[in-house]
Amino acid sequence: MAAIREAGLALIHAHGYEAMSLRELAREVGLTAGALYNHIDNKQTLLFDLIDEHMDQVLAHLEEALAVDADPRGRMADFVRFHLLYHIDHRLEVFIGHSELRSLTPENRDVILAKRRLYEDRVTAVIEDGVRGGLFAVADSRVAAYGILAMLTGVCTWFDPRGRLDADAVIRIYTDMVLKGLAAPSRP
Amino acid sequence: MAAIREAGLALIHAHGYEAMSLRELAREVGLTAGALYNHIDNKQTLLFDLIDEHMDQVLAHLEEALAVDADPRGRMADFVRFHLLYHIDHRLEVFIGHSELRSLTPENRDVILAKRRLYEDRVTAVIEDGVRGGLFAVADSRVAAYGILAMLTGVCTWFDPRGRLDADAVIRIYTDMVLKGLAAPSRP
DNA sequence: GATAAAAATGAACATACGTTTATTTCGGTC
DNA sequence: GACCGAAATAAACGTATGTTCATTTTTATC
Incomplete structure (x- = not known):
C-alpha cells in the first residue's frame, strides 16, 4: 500500500529507523499495529x-x-x-x-x-x-x-x-x- | 567525562539519537543508568x-x-x-x-x-x-x-x-x- | 581517622516496543 | 443471501525506555 510506504518514509526521516514506531505508522494510515502485517x-x-x-x-x-x-x-x-x-x-x-x-x-x-x-x-x-x-x-x-x-x-x-x-x-x-x-x- | 562523550558518539552513530539507550551507554562506561546523571x-x-x-x-x-x-x-x-x-x-x-x-x-x-x-x-x-x-x-x-x-x-x-x-x-x-x-x- | 562532598546504586514511575494469535468484520463473486 | 479469502481488531508476550530519589559507597581534605 502506497500510504504505508509514504508514511514510513516520513517517520523514518523524522525519528530514524530504530526509533520509528510501527504503532505510530499504523495510526498515521488509520490502522491498528497488527493490521500492518497484512501489508508488510x-x-x-x-x-x-x-x-x-x-x-x-x-x-x-x-x-x-x-x-x-x-x-x-x-x-x-x-x-x-x-x-x-x-x-x-x-x-x-x-x-x-x-x-x-x-x-x-x-x-x-x-x-x-x-x-x-x-x-x-x-x-x-x-x-x-x-x-x-x-x-x-x-x-x-x-x-x-x-x-x-x-x-x-x-x-x-x-x-x-x-x-x-x-x-x-x-x-x-x-x-x-x-x-x-x-x-x-x-x-x- | 570523556569516556561518556566518546561512547555516546559511537552509540548515536550506530543507532540514531532517539534509539540510543542511556542504559546501554552507562553499561559501556561501567556505570548504572542513574549514575550517568552525575555527569550529564x-x-x-x-x-x-x-x-x-x-x-x-x-x-x-x-x-x-x-x-x-x-x-x-x-x-x-x-x-x-x-x-x-x-x-x-x-x-x-x-x-x-x-x-x-x-x-x-x-x-x-x-x-x-x-x-x-x-x-x-x-x-x-x-x-x-x-x-x-x-x-x-x-x-x-x-x-x-x-x-x-x-x-x-x-x-x-x-x-x-x-x-x-x-x-x-x-x-x-x-x-x-x-x-x-x-x-x-x-x-x- | 573524622568529615564533607562527590559518585554510584537499585528500585520505581508510567509508557512504549515489534510481533503473534484467535477472533471478528469486510468485499465481492456465484 | 450464502460463501470465502482478505483485512482489521484487541489482547498478550517479555522487555525496554528516560528520569527521579532515598540510600549507600567511594574519595579526598584536614
Missing part, C-alpha cells in the same frame, strides 16, 4: 524495500538521462541536470538511503551498496570517456566521481524550491563548476 | 554538547587554517587541505552533526545552524575575494561554497585510511578540481 513483512523489510525501490528507480532514470548525448561534456551536463532534479524531488529517500544503511541487515546492505556502486560506475565511465578523449583531466576518475556525486547530492540539505534560486539556476551553476573542474587545460 | 544533564544536552563542541573546535581550527595565505587561490587550497584532514579525523561528529539536527530542540538547532552558517560564510568570503580579484568566476559564491563543502565533506562516507589512496593523494585531487572549478577563464 516486518519492519526491516519495510526499510529495505523503501531504499531498494528508490535505487532501482534512480538507476533506471539514470540510463535514460545518459542515453541522450554522445559527447562526454554533454553527457556530464545531462547527468548533472538529471541528478539534481531527481534528488531535489526525492530528498527523504536520499537521506534515508545514506543515514540508515547502518540499520540494514548485512545482506540487505550489500544489495544496496552494489546498486550504488553501479550508479557510481556509470558516472566514473563518463569521466573516463572524457579523459580518454582529452577533454577531461583528472588524476583519478573514481575519486572525481565521488566528489561530484557528493557535491550534487548536497543540494538535498539546503535547496528550497521557494528560495533565492530556482532549480534551473542551481543546475547552471553546478554544471559550470563541474565541467570546469574536470576540464583539461586548454591547448594554446 | 540529560539525553538532549548530551547530544547538543557533542555537536556544539564539535562546531566550536572546527570553527577555531578553520581560522588557523585560513590565516596562513593571502592569495585567494592559496587560501582555498589551505581550506581544502584543512577541511579534508579535519573531517577525515572526525567522521562520527560530522555524521551526527548532519543526521541528528532533527533531534535537537528548536533552540539548540538554531545555535548549531548559526555556527554552521559562520563556517559557510568564511568559505564564501574566500570565494568572493577571488571573484573580486578576477581569479575566480562563479555565478553565485554561496552556492559555490555549498557545492565545495558538500564535495569535501563527502569524503567522510567513503575514505578509508588503508585504501587505495592516502589522504594526501585525495587532497591533491580535490584541490585541483576545486581550483579549476572556481577559476576564471584564462586571458589569452
